Amino acid sequence: MLLLILKRIGLGLITLFIVSLITFVGVEVLPGDACTTYLEREAYGAALDACIKRLGLDVPAYERYLDWASNVVRGDFGYSLSGEMPINEVLGPRVKNSLVLASVSILIGIPLAIVLGIITALWRDKLPDIMISTITIFSMTIPEFISATLLILIVAIWLGWLPGIVIIPSDATFYELLSNIILPVVAISMIMTAHMARMVRSSVIQVMASDYVQMAILKGVPYWKMVFRHVLPNALLPAINVVALTIAWLLGGVVVTEVVFNYPGLGRLVIESISNRDLPVVQALAIILASIYVGINLIADLMTLMLNPRLKSLQIRK
Template identity: 40%
Template structure:
């Protein structure tokens, strides 16, 4: 199968997956117990007002018809109005999503070297002092709760060494230097927490590739260790790392609530948690769909990256 046909097949599968997710999300949200009009107007609202609102929201229409209407509006970027803030969901979530994307992008810049370089240092000489030291450090970080690691980073770099602010305060008029300075500590914390998974996975992948026959053949041919690593070992070992990185990126978008709470960061994850607590159904639906779309997109990009990094995968399809 050609490279273009593989990409098209992955793209079609991604679109179908997103469509299935939209059906599940809409059905699940609509199936939550309780009356939506009571959540909007309050339980003490008169029945006439609630009936009028039900008619305005078309809540008495068949479920399929409501889904088609909701999906069509969502494709145009219209997710309705928030029950809690009384503002369009897009206007409510957009700045928080931008903040989280900026945080995730900066965290990814920390994540890549923090997950690749230690594994490269470990794999050629396993069970040596450096390998054991890095292993102990990564296991310690993995074993600690995320809020504890984030709090320690906050205490170290905002209290003991006051390099960064303890709380992220983003204003409309702040410049890029101040914006990046405010994001650096939570991004470094997030990148470090996620890099521990990447280090462990990439180390094991590198060790497995180093034991392969083609690597031994390259050694017999007299190739240098550096050439073997960068030309033969690392490209093959990066494939599972890319898949794990895709999951980590998706986690950065919707699952960084702990880091956002510790640093008081106005992000997408904390907004979604607040919507769940307030039972703000339009925000919940939009948030889950946005997170799912990003998750599917990064997995698609990971598949494309794996096909580019290892052409042999194309011949297996």
């Protein structure tokens, strides 16, 4: 078991190493370098030399990679070009803001998705299922930049209940954030919840049709007891990996939603730093997003492994 966990972690680290190589090489093979890209028309003479010196671009690429990588391992991403401040300081609040947005969406979205999925499955083809399923399919098919814009139009402009865009500094406190994130959270969790609810629904329906559920009924197990003891644990197990994928998808969804709502999170930073041609920040973001992706999938794999008695005993026996 432990060996397996270590193996998975090792594989994750290799993935991250490859991602870092690709982003570094990608930046290297682009015409010009960080300085010429950043300085644009002023990229000549003393300004260029100073920039090159400051970023240490005069040493060979592999040395710079090793240098950069060893700093990243220590948690230091170097300096951003635009703000000329440590990337860590730029990233810190942004990471926090995005985490707040994502985790609130997850905390609301996942339980909601499970409940909706179970309701639709147990009342299959009846009124609750038809209603909820229609809504979920609807919210699944609308891309988030449209649903987000519509939300702003309806809730913020027509009804005037909530601010349309988020106008707070990136280092706002948690409480300041909360009142501002309601609309973004709704926009994000709509699609996520819909996806997961569909998944939970089909999983529960499949388990309900299984021989062991029929057996439980014929054993005289009361309906709700059967649902909770015999159906749900087996139905939700395969859902874990889908949840992980959905969360990973959230990273992409967050980018668009953050831009629409002007939310000071990681997603907006990605767009900003790309349009500012701030290559060191882009590199740092690539690594961070990749780590989150790898991390979430790792956790999901391990959870499935722990919760599934089949896999568990398989590992112990080996």
